[in-house]
Amino acid sequence: MLIDMHIHPIFYGPISNDDTEVEFRKNAFGVWKQDPMGFEELFAEWNICGITQVALLPLDLTTTAGGWIVDNNQVKALCNLYPDKFIGFASVDPHRADAVDVVRKAFLEQDLKGLKLNPAKQKFYPNDPIMEPIYKLCEQENKPVIFHSGLSWEPNTPTKYCHPMVFEDVLIAHPKLRVCLAHFAWPWVREMVMLMIKYPNVYTDTSLLYVDSPEGQMTELFTKDMGPMWFERCFPNQVMFASNGPRFRAFKIKRALDQVPMRDFARENLYYKNALRFLSGKGA
Numbered sequence: 001m002l003i004d005m006h007i008h009p010i011f012y013g014p015i016s017n018d019d020t021e022v023e024f025r026k027n028a029f030g031v032w033k034q035d036p037m038g039f040e041e042l043f044a045e046w047n048i049c050g051i052t053q054v055a056l057l058p059l060d061l062t063t064t065a066g067g068w069i070v071d072n073n074q075v076k077a078l079c080n081l082y083p084d085k086f087i088g089f090a091s092v093d094p095h096r097a098d099a100v101d102v103v104r105k106a107f108l109e110q111d112l113k114g115l116k117l118n119p120a121k122q123k124f125y126p127n128d129p130i131m132e133p134i135y136k137l138c139e140q141e142n143k144p145v146i147f148h149s150g151l152s153w154e155p156n157t158p159t160k161y162c163h164p165m166v167f168e169d170v171l172i173a174h175p176k177l178r179v180c181l182a183h184f185a186w187p188w189v190r191e192m193v194m195l196m197i198k199y200p201n202v203y204t205d206t207s208l209l210y211v212d213s214p215e216g217q218m219t220e221l222f223t224k225d226m227g228p229m230w231f232e233r234c235f236p237n238q239v240m241f242a243s244n245g246p247r248f249r250a251f252k253i254k255r256a257l258d259q260v261p262m263r264d265f266a267r268e269n270l271y272y273k274n275a276l277r278f279l280s281g282k283g284a
Contacts, residue, residue, distance in 0.1 A: 006242030049254035120157035144178035205242035214256035
């Protein structure tokens with residue numbers, strides 16, 4: 001079993017029929033060399049590395065860019081097509097006057113499983129008071145939040161909004177809110193480690209930028225950026241497999257992680273059990 005907890009479905013065929021919308025996604029997401037794909041191609045790639053489920057992440061840029069990089073309705077439509085394969089998340093632009101209503105509809109009517117936010121792209125600090133009603137709703141409905149953290153290659157994404165330390169106030173104020181600071185907050189890996197050690201409700205994932213080969217980057221992450229036993233000994237329940245598709249390819253990340261030495265229990269946690277914990281709030 002392998003769950004990829006970070007996928008942007010911007011080129012999935014059933015929601016890519018509008019050329020203008022696809023062009024907006026390319027420009028907003030900063031990916032220009034890919035085009036809409038069918039599920040046959042997508043699932044063939046999954047089979048290479050054994051992916052069984054993926055989390056689909058939309059992004060609401062209503063006030064900052066005038067549109068969505070995939071909206072909640074489109075994610076729900078994809079989940080309806082393949083409910084056994086797709087785990088749908090919602091998004092909301094926190095600056096919208098109806099932000100809480102959008103999230104409430106996503107959870108209660110569309111049955112989406114969590115919330116995706118990108119502070120750098122959406123231009124807010126995680127501890128901004130406008131976020132409090134959204135966090136409280138997530139807690140009330142037992143829904144986790146995935147934040148972009150660390151570096152982003154997307155256009156117009158100031159990193160100041162996504163440094164891992166700007167999330168600590170949220171973790172203190174909401175100890176029961178499950179939070180994933182994605183991409184290992186790269187390049188601030190040790191700050192990310194510190195947060196996981198201090199706060200058991202904070203997770204991260206492996207969808208970080210590889211500046212050399214995927215194999216080199218994952219080895220660097222798990223044996224040099226961190227001590228080689230840190231993951232297993234200190235936060236074995238808090239790191240999830242993720243690829244950041246379509247920017248990076250899942251089979252390459254999986255191939256690289258397969259080469260990182262770790263015990264079986266840690267690998268099972270990394271590949272699927274931690275994702276199940278994050279999604280449900282229960283042990284896996």
